[in-house]
Amino acid sequence: MIYYLTTILVYGGVDAIACLGLSQQFGVAGVTNFGFIIFQAAGAYTAGVLSLPNQSANGGFQSYVGGLGLPWPIPWIGAAIVGGLLALPFASLVGKRLRGDFAAIGLLVTAVMFNLLVTNYRPFLNGAAGLSLVPSPLGGVVDPLSGGYQFGYGIVAIVLAALVYLFLRRVTNSPYGRTLRAMRDNDVVADSLGKNLRSLRTSMLVLGGAIAGLSGGVLVGFINLWDPQAWGYAETIVLFAAVIIGGLGNHSGAVLGAILVPLGFEEASRYIPSIGPAGLIPALQWVAIGLLIVLFLWFRPQGILPERRRKLATAGVPAGPVVLPGAGAADELPDVPTLPPPPVVARHPGASAARGEIVLEAHDLARIFEGVRAVDGVTIAIQRGRLTGLIGPNGAGKSTTLAMLAGTLLPSEGRILYAGEDITGLPAYLRARKGLVRTFQLASEFKKLTVIENLVSAVPGQQGDSFRGAVLGKRYWGAQERQNVERAEHMLERFGLSAHADRYAGDLSGGQRRLVELMRSLMAEPQVLLLDEPMAGVHPRLARQIGHQLLALCAEGMTIVMVEHELSIMDEFCDPVIVMAEGRVLAEGTMAELRGRSEVVEAYLVG
Amino acid sequence: MRTAQEIGGAAAARTARGASLRTESLTAGYGGSPIVHEISISVAPGEVVSVVGPNGSGKSTLLKGIVGIVEVLSGSVHLDGADVTHRATEEIARLGVGYVPQVDDVFAPLTVAENLEMGGYLLKPKDVPARVEHVLDVFPQLRRMVSRRAGKLSGGERKMLAMGRVLMLEPALVVLDEPTANLAPQIAHTVLDEHVRRLALTGATVLIVEQRARAVLAISDRTYVLAGGRVRMEGTPAELSASSEFVESFLGGGQPAGG
Amino acid sequence: MRPGGTGRKATSSLSIFESSVAFGLITSAVLAIASVGFTLQFAVTNVLNLAYGAVMIAAAFAAYAVNQAGVTIWVAALAAAAVGSVLSLFLNRVIYTPFQRRKTSPIALVIVALGMTLILEFGTQAIAGPTNVSYTMAQGPMLQVGGFALSAAEIAMIGLSLVIMAFVHVLIRYTRLGKAMRATAANRDLARNCGIRTDRVVTVTWIITGALCGIAGAVFGMNAGTFGATSTDVFLVLILAAVFLGGPGEPYGAMLGALVIGVATEVSAAFIVPDYKDVIAFVILLTMLAVRPTGLLGART
Secondary structure, three states: HHHHHHHHHHHHHHHHHHHHHHHOOOOOOOOOOHHHHHHHHHHHHHHHHHHHHOOOOOOOOOEEOOOOOOOOOOOHHHHHHHHHHHHHHHHHOOOOOOHHHHHHHHHHHHHHHHHHHHHHHHHHHOOOOOOOOOOOOOOOOOOOHHHHHHHHHHHHHHHHHHHHHHHHHHHHOOOOHHHHHHHOOOOHHHHHHOEEEEEEEHHHHHHHHHHHHHHHHHHHHHOOOOOOOHHHHHHHHHHHHHHOOOOOOOOHHHHHHHHHHHHHHHHHHOOOOOOOOOOOHHHHHHHHHHHHHHHHHHOOOOOOOOOOOOOOOOOOOOOOOOOOOOOOOOHHHOOOOOOOOOOOOOOOOHHHHHOOOOOEEEEEEEEEEEOEEEEEEEEEEEEEEOEEEEEEOOOOOHHHHHHHHOOOOOOEEEEEEOOEEOOOOOOHHHHHOOOOEEOOOOOOOOOOOOOHHHHHHOOOOOOOOOOHHHHHOHHHHHHHHHHHHHHHHHHHHHHOHEEEEEEEEHOOHHHHHHHHHHHHHHOOOEEEEEEEEOOOOHHHHHHHHHHHHHHHHHHHHOEEEEOOOOHHHHHHOOOEEEEEEOOOEEEEEEEEHOOOOOHHHHHHHHH | OHHHHHHHHHHHHHOOOOEEEEEEEEEEEEEEEEEEEOOOEEEEOOOOEEEOEEEEEEEEHHHHOOOOOOEEEEEEEOOEEEEEEOOOHHHHHHEEEEEEOOOOOOOOOOOOOHHHHHHHHOHHHHHHHHHHHHHHHHOHHHHOOOOOHHHHHOOOHHHHHHHHHHHHOOOOEEEEEEOOOOOOOHHHHHHHHHHHHHHHHHHOEEEEEOHHHHHHOOOOOOOEEOOOOOEEEEEEHHHHHHOOHHHHHHHHHOOOEEE | OOOOOOOOOOOOHHHHHHHHHHHHHHHHHHHHHHHHHHHHHHHOOOOOOOOHHHHHHHHHHHHHHHOOOOOOHHHHHHHHOOOOHHHHHHHHHHHHHHHHHHOOOOHHHHHHHHHHHHHEEEEEEEEOOOOOOEEOOOOOOOEEOOOOOEEEHHHHHHHHHHHHHHHHHHHHOOOHHHHHHHHHHHOHHHHHHHHHHHHHHHHHHHHHHHHHHHHHHHHHHHHHHOOOOOOHHHHHHHHHHHHHHOOOOOOHHHHHHHHHHHHHHHHHHHOOHHHHHHHHHHHHHHHHHHHOOOOOOOOOO
């Protein structure tokens, strides 16, 4: 009985640790690693060969590398380190370039291949037979077969799981965790707000790998053997099933999933009488896991314990469901907020610099898509403190130009200078960190972040927005966070969305989401703001109010470039206005001047 | 023709020259939010009618609502007097409506000949070769490239093929969505002045959305001007060209649009 | 290892080479049937059906049941085709399509497909038992074909594969249905604008490709000698390698990919270490995914 209980404790602890690692990687950061089981295996093998004596011991019936006979806890530490290091080469496989399902297959296949290699190459890790007689930690000091030792092992496993849980919760609840969730929801946008996707993804792979490695190390110390059958690709599916069923993005859910799926199935089978032919029950277990995955993804994709909505707003927010004004009919909002007059704050470093000075310029910019020159030699100079409009017929290349200025697309030809510096090849996130921030034409809010989280996520230089900062904890970043939340609340007030501060941004109406995006870009403290149709789907009255806000920001020293097809907006707010057609700049001037120019009229009427 | 038998009443009313089209306060858009509002337009059999307007005025959405790609939220679409609102796009195609989308207008991996055959999918297989011949007579330039992959054609050739494809069914109504988008100006004029004219000469009714307003005016019998998702003007090319409001509807300057 | 050839062969390494090529051709034959089905499913529905290997093995066991009843495996393969069709149609209509309609992400769809893999594979195992089985079949006399020594049964497998490839070629190149399939794959909206009822085309495609999957399962079983419910796990990787080498969605690419992968794995088995023969397929697949996921013949974006 005591043996049975300890087994549950150890397996429960190990499964929980592994699921927590996956929950962080997949559920929080959205990094899909179908090779996850490899890392657990690497940890188990590492702990094995670190603690095993030289392969010539035990009569040399096993062959393996290492065999260092190191004392506990070195094998466990080694397991975590190797698990983490092994993740580094994988970082290149989970980039953005590849279609999600293709990348997933790449990793799944890698896991199968590793297994095949280890199975067939005996000298490395004893091949298909695997490692056996792996020493138990402190086995020389305490009798590993005693009930007390085994129970103690179980307690250690549970304590470790609890520590991992607390650690990951600390990371996830920090500004860094918020950035991870933002990346999960929309990585291109996170990039445009100055988040370094590559570094974030690599960190998550390494962290998840180290945690998985630790789980393997703990497991192998208890069961004393490890072979390739223990880490078939199907085991990865079990872990994914656990995390999905428990609840993606919720670490408590991951623990629950670990108890229900890997542990639950293992234990449940003990109570099922062995009916039918041999192997029937294990087969049905797998069928049940498959069914659980499919049924959960269909009926309850958010899992048993869905991701928690994090409330940041300090002001009292009406409880209960808020009826969304005009949901589904964005341009007929019944309660268009009346924006208060914009306060004059000189927070932009550029405010002191001379208005009218050229801050952003492009020379002979071109972008070629499959042989078509979507942008064909654009030269523009943007003046500081102005609200510059960019107009032109469909397909004129406006959005492409904007994307090249922001670094979302790299130009095929030409140069971009920002504050005198050549930034042509600079990645988007570094441009954002220099104060060159863009918004997107399509809805680009972080859906599963609240409105206020969306806003705060964009603040540059947050103390808690790094792995180190997250680990240091709230005492380190809490004060600054409170300031940022306060700033975001002021912003919400300014745009009349205070009541929605703690709602998921994805639940707002189209017009409100545009506002969230605009506010978020302002939170990024831009010196130059590139807006791609910020007023599309926004009620005309509100659009004009936004226009006034933008003018006020320019008066404070900000520079804004705005693509917009509503020409009345251009009339009222933008000076100068640049007209593009057929990938080139056609004319520049005030809207009134442009209207008088025949080439502009022709561009709009003839093409 | 098989399609004619299937559609019963609508077919009986159809003249040999082309179908009539009418929308009654059509409101359509994506995901429940309307882009075009209460649009009522009508096209008589054999007419060439164009819809123009500035960016984002809802021209393409209107067409997609008519051919059943975009959800119709209210109002109705009538083809030869029969209500075809909410029908699936393939069923509308079977009623004799040939739709040429703005992009992805050909089957890129298929050859020119196969594209035309797909256009004639609803014909009896034995009638297809003759019909392909007929289309190649309408667009003789296509004859040289029948075995070339559609994806390898130039922009203008591609558009010609797209029009040839819809011609395969002897459509009663051809619906063209910005056929000159992304084409160089000269080729754009060829497409409008030659290709669309040839389409019209086959007797089909033509409804065309264009950004190149002046150019399309020249080949239209009547034109609707859209702005902010609503019909702002309607008239013959002569009437519109003479109107100062016409230019304003594109470049503003009168009252702020939509505001 | 089989006798490599006749006395005409100058060196033994040459004969090993030739016999490994012969092995490779048999693997290619099985692989081609499977890969063409897989790639056509991807073409018309944009789903990477990872449960394909599971359907294969379920069909292989269906053929086994009929074979045990005394029917020759060549006829029993028809049962495999039928089971493959039914299961594939079920997968598409009941599982993948509803998830796609809900705009489920491609990654979630991969997880769904893996869940279905578990259900089908271990469902098969629950019914058929955990022990490996073999078809009752005669290998027939050894024959010399073009310098290769092959048994009559092996020649029949290659012949069957060639017949199926010819069938697929005629289907997609010359029939109205096949062209509609390609049109649907290339541009579903445009196909609908041509009046093609694309839902029906997709359904028929899954019925046909399901039959190919089932036949591939039966031929896989014949070639493998013995097989169990999880025997296609690694074979699925070979299918993926062939499909991605030729370009996902490209039937001719899949044929070419199958030929290359089948021969490459067997030849590498003869000259490197037999245990690692599949590794070359893994390497090819990972390289294609990393460098050119549209495949050698693919132009789809």
